[in-house]
Amino acid sequence: MxxxxxxxxxxxxxxxxxxxxxxxxxxxxxxxxxxxxxxxxxxxxxxxxxxxxxxxxxxxxxxxxxxxxxxxxxxxxxxxxxxxxxxxxxxxxATHQEEYTDHQLENRELSNRISAAMDALPPKCREIFRKSRFEEKKYAEIAAALNISVKTVEVQMGKALKIMREQLADIITISIILIAYFK
Amino acid sequence: MSSHQKIEIDTTLLTRYLAGEATPDEAMAIDDWLKDDSHATELEHMQQSWQLIYGGVAYEAPNENREWAALEVALYAEKKHGNKLRLVIRYAVAALIVGVLFGAGLYTYLQYRIPVWQHAVAEAAGSVRKGLLPDGSGIVINRNSTLQYAADYNEDDRKVLLQGEGYFDVVADKDRPFIVHSGTLKIQVLGTSFNVKEDSVNTVVAVTTGKVKLYTAKHELIVAAGQTGTYVKGTEELLLSNNIDANSLSYATGDFSFQDMPLPEICRHLENTFGVKIILNNEQLAQCRMSAHFKDRSLTYIMDILSATLDIEYTINNNIIHVSGNGCN
The missing domain is CATH 1.10.1740 (Rna Polymerase Sigma Factor; Chain: A)
Structure with a gap:
């Protein structure tokens, strides 16, 4: 029933x-x-x-x-x-940039290290990574913009993450703890 | 069986996944691969690095029980406005069963002259349970508490029998009053949310939205949103106070609001909500106070914040938490 x-x-x-x-x-x-x-x-x-x-x-x-x-x-x-x-x-x-600088100061050390690691990437790899991160482009859009295959974008993105993780290994561990506390 | 089992998991694919590029097949393949704990840790580390390098929002895993409760409510609402034909069939079946139940109920009533009650959610003394009553009203039943509803629930009225503590989110229906029986006290509502806590001395009713009426054979009291009504069992009095303790409802709402609150009091709320025992290892710790607000956070998350803020340490072992530290002055 x-x-x-x-x-x-x-x-x-x-x-x-x-x-x-x-x-x-x-x-x-x-x-x-x-x-x-x-x-x-x-x-x-x-x-x-x-x-x-x-x-x-x-x-x-x-x-x-x-x-x-x-x-x-x-x-x-x-x-x-x-x-x-x-x-x-x-x-x-962007128009209210000044108001945010205080907050950003704390992160300056971190973002300096990240930019340095990004600069250390091979040129092609860096260009693809930048397009993805700063222009929020999907893989297909990056491939079209640079006239390369999506497969190349995939491989280069994987490579970018791998290299940067190695470069930033020391601060990644610390930041993860900080993120856990302040998120 | 399915195509995704052939997909190979490597850094390129995991990066694709983190970048929001994975297809459903790839996502399924990754999720199968994640069943291995070492793989899960690997992805977690990768996701954290990704967050840091790529910027953006931190991932937070959802609370599954809460999500399930929300889904059940949504499904009930959907059922209400769902397919007409299916509805007719359902009513037909329901009518048949109500007929049988009515017969059985009438028989029992004539035999014993007491209402017939049935359990609204599975009995499990050690855990907080959520569920829906037949009319879609939501209920959360605290540990060591039970809730039953009348066999004729939702016919002329909606009667439930509570022992212990429960939180109710009642669907408005002015033709069928919702009545909570808690010992000799009855609580009647039309459509609102409120908490009932019964112990050997008092029954405390905290109303979060709407309005309820508390009544016994002798007295009655209207309690509105933001107020608490207390039934004192010994004297059979009904008392009204103009506030509610939101923290005492957190087992149901997931909300904590501590305003410059002493640590022992904070611990009492955490104990009640999470079903743990918290022991302060020295007296000075009782001097610590803190202000914080938590919504849907885990116990360890809250304890981590407490220890970071108050400079204390804690250990968890079998639901017993020991807190140590120098204390606050």
Missing amino acids: NKLINPQSAKDIYRQCFQDNFERLHRYAFTLLQDNEEARDVVQQAFIKLWQKRDEINLELAGRAYLYTTVQRQCINIFRHNKVRRHYKDAIL
Whole structure:
């Protein structure tokens, strides 16, 4: 009788699916959006959609793939939309630069080291990394702008991170502790 | 079985992932790879370096239980406005079951003349549980507490029976009053959120939104948002005070607000919320005071901040936390 009121089995599988995937999907969405809250919303929405489609989608076999695909699509939409907003914010920050210098002073040491490490990158590698970091360009956009293949961008970005991690190994450990305290 | 198992995980792919370039298949492959703890640590370090080098927001893992509770609420709302046909079938099934329950209930009623109660959430003495009542009202039940609802819940009214402590977020429905039975005290609401804590001496009702009515056979008291009503069991009095202690609700809300608060009091709130025991190793520590606000933070996060701010140290062992340090003057 209880089963009819509350279809336990479907809900149980769904719950399991949630436990197996929620946190990982959230991290994936975060990499796409760079925003913890927004990532949370996107993943929640994907789970709601999955529940609505539970009659069509086999939760056990296809639920996971459905969730990852839905999350990526939604994130790409949001990312495109937000790009405009971010550029506007950057413009405002630039006009009020003085107000932020105090805060930035504390980080000067850190950013000096990061710029130095970036300067130490091979020229091509550096150019690609700069486009990605400062112009917030996607891999495909960088490839198009520099007239190279996406594969080259991928490899160079991997290389940039690897070299800079080695260069900054000493401060990375310290900063991680600081980030843990002040985030 | 699936294509992503063939994807090779290397620095290039992990960088792609951190840069927000991974496809769903790649993300799944990485997540499978992360099941190995050493891989998880590797990615975590890489993500932290990425954050530092690349700048931007720090990643924060979500609280899974809270997210699940939010999802359940959203699903209920969706069900309410969902597919019509599915709804009709559901009502038909529900009607049938209500019929059977009604028969069974009537039988039991005639036999024993007491209401029929059923448990709203699984019984588990050691943990805080969240759930939804059949009308979609949200409940959070604290440790060592139980909540049951009447078999005829949501017919003419919505009766629940509480032992211990519970937080209620009641869906507004002026035709079906929501009534909490807590011993001889009854608490009636129309649509609001509030906390009920019953112990051997008092029942304390803190209202966060809306308005509730406390009543016994003899007295009644209206308690509005931001107020606390206390039922004193010995004298059967109802008392009103014009504030609520938000920290005592944090097991349900995840919110802590400490205003120049002595350390022993802070510890008492942490103990109540996280189900731990905190022991201050010397008397001087009781002099320490702190102001801070935490929302949805873990116990270790809060303890780390406390120890960094007050220059104290702590160890956790089997839910017992020992705090040591020179104390504050």
